[in-house]
Amino acid sequence: MESPTTGASEDWVTGSAGSSSTSSPDRRGRLMVVSGPSGVGKTSVVNGLASRHAFRFSVSTTTRAPRPGETDGIEYHFVDRVEFERRIAADELLEWAEYGTNLYGTPRSWVEERLRNGDDIVLDIENRGAAQIRSSFPDAVLVFVAPPSLEALEQRLRDRGDTSEEDVQRRLSVAAEQIEEAATLYDHIVVNDNLSDAIGAVVDILAAPLDDSSEETP
Template identity: 50%
Template sequence: MASAPPQRPPARLTVLSGPSGVGKGTVVAEVRRRYPAVWVSVSATTRAPRPGEIDGVHYHFVDDAEFDRLIAEDGLLEWAEYAGNRYGTPVAPVRERLATGAPALLEIELQGARQVRARDADAQLVFLAPPSWSELVSRLAGRGSEPPAVQERRLAIAQAELDSSGEFDVVVVNDDVARAADELVGLLTAPSPGHVRSSGAHE
């Protein structure tokens, strides 16, 4: 009598984070385009949809009451407030995906990445960095005609986020979107080193 095939062990969760304006969404969109088999978690948010955004594809758009319910029922792997809105990762789809032995990718802010590390020590944290500080300043300044005080606050937050790169396992420089996407997918599919983590030193 043939024995049942062994179950695949859960895959490793990979988290992509980095400062605002570094191009996280652009790199993830390129990953989706070039590697459609890669599963990317869809976050829940209390902010209103932007033109062209589709509920369940770009975000799960929920009201404050629903977000409060998710928090109360431990339905979020992580959550954070950013620019007056809350964002969080529904935990059930992520667990279901990892249980199949297939990798999962989260694109979240720094606060969320820290929460994931606290809950899952084996998660792989990837920091997306700009080619230079001046490039990041240029990208943030090009986002619209914001008052100088708002721009200064954004830059201060971005500098603090850049300073946190040492908390991550790997740093990927977004100097070319296609190359960064390829590197990220390579990290997603690399075998897990178990409980061995880098010391935080990066080239």
């Protein structure tokens, strides 16, 4: 649920002059969820999307402590658990989940206001959050970025060089569950075998009519 683009905050994420912009007061914006297992290259896909399509990236709220170099409102909105639980009770979060000992969620008012303004919004969240978004926003476009195989994902995790054997196995176990869930939860599954192709597939999905049928994209 981390912001994929340093300094993205809650402003427009745009790329080259040739990138498409769909903001218009005459249309309601589109909400897209991009999910995927750790190590699949999801952040790279979202960063690449920024060079091809103008959108707003929602910054998540979390109870975890800021890491060195992180700024409130850029990587996350940092709050304590009491405040987070107050926001849950007040229905101020579109979705939320607990990972380890920390809570993460998406601010409701910011997303709803910008959708009304015609802005396209991208959420980088996990399967549990995506299921909540599906319930609240039936027209949301849910995209799951998948590895070509679990073996390929394992190699990517090992190539990082900073992941212990125990953590590799844990992430692979979680990934297998996420991939199985994706078949019935997500509208589109984009296989990230080639980064440029995966970015192009997500751009095409975001530009397609809302009633396009679900599909797997190589």
